[in-house]
Amino acid sequence: MFKGTSAAGHKGWTRVYCVICNAELDLFKAVDEKNVYYCPNCIKNKAEAYFCEAHARNLHYRCPYCRGELKPYYV
Ligand SMILES: [Zn+2]
Ligand SMILES: [Zn+2]
Numbered sequence: 246m247f248k249g250t251s252a253a254g255h256k257g258w259t260r261v262y263c264v265i266c267n268a269e270l271d272l273f274k275a276v277d278e279k280n281v282y283y284c285p286n287c288i289k290n291k292a293e294a295y296f297c298e299a300h301a302r303n304l305h306y307r308c309p310y311c312r313g314e315l316k317p318y319y320v
């Protein structure tokens with residue numbers, strides 16, 4: 246989904262939601278703040294598998310869908 250894009254200049258595309266608590270996550274800021282986690286496997290399968298920091302920690306950085314490892318979002 247974000248393949249080949251960079252956060253700069255794509256501000257409209259940087260808003261996602263934690264799939265657990267629906268908190269709004271700003272990927273643009275997350276690059277600096279490292280407070281957003283995502284599942285690369287699920288994103289590849291076009292699922293919106295983003296997690297806020299608290300829930301990523303809560304899940305022990307394991308994706309609840311595919312049990313893959315969650316990664317901190319960065320560009
Ligand atoms: Zn959350
Ligand atoms: Zn997953």
